Amino acid sequence: MASDHTRTSILAAAERLYADRGFGDVTLRDIVAAANVNLAAVNYHFGSKDELIAELFVTRSIATNRERLHELKMAEEQGGGRAPIEVILHALVGPTLRGCLGPENQRSTAARFMIRASIESVPPIRRIKNREIDHLRKFVGAMRRSLPDRSDVEIYWGLNFALAMAHHTIRESERLTKLSEGKCDLDDVEDVVARVVSVATMALTMGKTETKARALARDVR
Amino acid sequence: MASDHTRTSILAAAERLYADRGFGDVTLRDIVAAANVNLAAVNYHFGSKDELIAELFVTRSIATNRERLHELKMAEEQGGGRAPIEVILHALVGPTLRGCLGPENQRSTAARFMIRASIESVPPIRRIKNREIDHLRKFVGAMRRSLPDRSDVEIYWGLNFALAMAHHTIRESERLTKLSEGKCDLDDVEDVVARVVSVATMALTMGKTETKARALARDVR
DNA sequence: TTGCAATTCAAACAGTTGTATGAAACTATC
């Protein structure tokens, strides 16, 4: 296998081009030109264009998932097998948000690639995302342990909404900036994380049918 | 202009095909075959493939937006120019959710097309979405009137999260169903709407830095 | 009917795409 040089250049060039210009208008020829390798190299090393994209995406996904699970594990160990819901949610959405938000010019290629993947959602990537469920189940488990009196349905909805807020904010960050005329500071990543976690926590700790008044009655008790 | 017959068939066939198979693998030739018209008809009547897609999308967008604004206007008139935040949020996310969720087999072609548009997000559609900001500003205005003591930043974040939950739930409805093993009933549309509205309302009425306790202290007063 | 515009049609165009091929160059082993 000599010196992965060609393989590596292709991966780097592809990730950068996809991040910059999207999957739609980057061809294999663009990639091999940027990587200074031969056109046939892509098919030789990766089999096909789709497999190249898939490899890029799984690499980054695995990294993010590992980060998530590490945060989760730490939190549960520290809490004796039961972590506060805020901390679990933080482990769930923190890594992604931290990777994809922040000042544009210092956003990594990897992050920009993942944003693209989230926006354009090309077939090989969608296939992989469908297998992400097992990973989410680990969070469901932790959330159940953290909130033993909440029903499963509420847990699932809370998880869904947490991911919704995180992903949508990444994906539509430009629009939110424009709409708010800069008043929403998406470069302050920790603030964004805190907001998402805070709202998701509320969603999970107050039942959906409870009015504010009823919630008060219970909590004041 | 004779009898729009050709134009209409193309629109109908295109919407159905895109809804069923996505933008990625539907070609003009597929469309004209399904519509029983000549290949050149698309360019004759619409100018280009992208303009056809754009026309499909704006038509449906306008319909949804009109529905939203109608609900909003009703609510504000009834409340003397100031509607409860729950009702405003209901007007914001209700039409879309109602259009795109519900039993699969009775989901309209239009709805399925809009789900595709939300998942695949092809260039001509993205261009149009960027002009949707003016429409959202009307909701910002209503929300400001409804919650005069909330800062603009909080309003924008609340709006962002409400849209996030609605759109993500539509887009990932299959995954949520699978993850929850059917426990989350996405066919019960009004329940979904209520959940989204409820959480968004909480996000908007409780400040992000407020702990639950502090919120209680204020509300109990 | 005649004339004129709008529409339809078959066919071809021009370009791009991902992939395959088979020879050439390289690398490491014996």
Added chain:
DNA sequence: GATAGTTTCATACAACTGTTTGAATTGCAA
């Protein structure tokens, strides 16, 4: 230094894409 295996390379392929063309057809008004 010959050999076997890996990697690179130029090139061609085959298919598909959206779009254009110019002639044929249609529909309507004068």
